[in-house]
Amino acid sequence: MFDFQIKAQCPNTNARAGCFVTPHGRVLTPRFMPVGTLGTVKGVSSSQLAETGAQMILANTYHLHLQPGEAVVHAAGGLHKFMGWTGPILTDSGGFQVFSLAQLNKIDDQGVSFRNPRDGSHIHLTPEKAIAIQMALRSDIAMAFDQCPPYQATENDVEDACDRTHHWLERCIETHDQPDQALFGIVQGGCFLHLREKSAQTVASFDLPGIAIGGVSVGEPIKEIHKLVREVAPLLPEDRPRYLMGIGTFREMTIAVANGIDLFDCVLPTRLGRHGAALVRDERWNLKNACFREDYQPLDQTCTCEACTTYSRAYLHHLVRSGELLGLTLLSLHNLTNLIRFTNAIRQSIIEGCFSEDFAPWKSDSKAHHTW
Template structure:
């Protein structure tokens, strides 16, 4: 029902190519997962996601628990039927949102009391409830409820969060009973290497089918992120998938892949798309800039996505400046395609033995362009 097969490993870096077998299909890794927070990837239909090459999407337990409710989704036949997405789905635990979106919250060893960011109503989220909600949602992969500390934080705060995350992971494992759904643990510890190693060791002992790396891309430097990935790469189980949560900037993806990461997700491509910021092979681009007013070329000369094949920079700029919804849709489509195919190209390079060259060339070209306005 669920399996991970290692296909190739780069002998010069930690980059891995694999196959993740789920009830709704085989995922070729490394993979970028578009974020469908509320059972939809903003501005995109499921059919369009298939067309641009998405293999798996992520939905959010916190948001779906609050609205429309897990019972309603279960009544509809689960997330796959509810949103008409036939591929694999990963649901996060809701932990990050509980800690980041709730203005008032109280953490105890039992769980977290929080107020909804929507209506102020009070809720008590426990590891058992997070698992129960995710089982009703019916994703292929569920995540353990964990404590994600803010940035910056102290070693003492991170230490307490690691202890609580391990205890909650045990409770999630005991509560989880859905055989057609894999439960991943989440390694915490902020930027403190001993705490990361301790968290990984405690969770590996519990023998989860996959391991996520949480608590990064929350404000720390890229170098700090890479340092933690370097520490975890040799200790995380070789034959189990590794998921770096909430990371989607192109250079971070390539550097994460070089350090053994298999799975990524982030709202960045859709959020940037709605703001008119594009990822291109030569750097980031602000399509609203005046230099593109009479530029009738594609968004990215090196891209073969639907948008680049059919629309010009001048037209997309016009849409954004006019406040037209199509502008946000086209930019989101392009950004998602760019990241999905970036990791697909990295996978091919790992398999054919050229990943170090691929990494060097991409980083050089992307950073050369920096930010085009």
């Protein structure tokens, strides 16, 4: 039910344009995936989301387990029917959220024990439980349960986290038995390249339908992300989709694509929208600023989203300054459309053989002069 084919490659870089086929449709890569943590991309309906050009979206195992519970979603017919989304869905295992958000009580080789931040109840999350939740959610892609160490962790702690991640992956594979759901493994290792290389080789050896690079954008300098992607991506199977978790800025996505990455996700576009900010090409505009008060131009004349084709900057400024929810929704829609347009343009440039000319300058400190 799953197939990944590379349709074009850039001769001067490792950039590739691919097609990932899932039970709920195909995903054309490189591709930015909107984050719908609780089965909703914040402030945006599923029909509005489809208008942004989104193909695959994310939801989160940890949050959906806490509310409403996987049994409720399963009884509704799975996450697709529950949220009214017909395209592919990827569910994160919840590992990052457990280690970054929850009040941990205990972590060992069996799993993680923590207090439910909603009601204080005790929860024990194991690799088997994380996979069982995702199978109940019936997502297209399930992520393996992993341990994501913080940036400040010592080399010994990161090595222990890698070993635990690999052991947990074995248990995830043993538990997972849903043929219409693909299981992806996750590479960990912090900023220690030798641990990253070992993790990449170990995870790749399980011959899974896809593989992700996790544990990035957790506080490390951006140059560290560039370095580890450059070193790790070539170690991953060429015939499987490669997913860089938690990255969604123009420069970082471009550099990652040049190193062979296919999929991205980030909460940035909707988070910015909820704070009154718009992504216009590769710039961030604060629509609260007074300079937009009597600016009757479209937000971006080249953009096809509802915010740009129907309303002016002055109107968006008015909505944001007034605290109207419509303004936050429109900016979120625009930001999502902007990032998806960008990855679409990258894909087209790879197919047309001009990726190096139009986008590769982002590998330096200068901005690319592209035509998208």
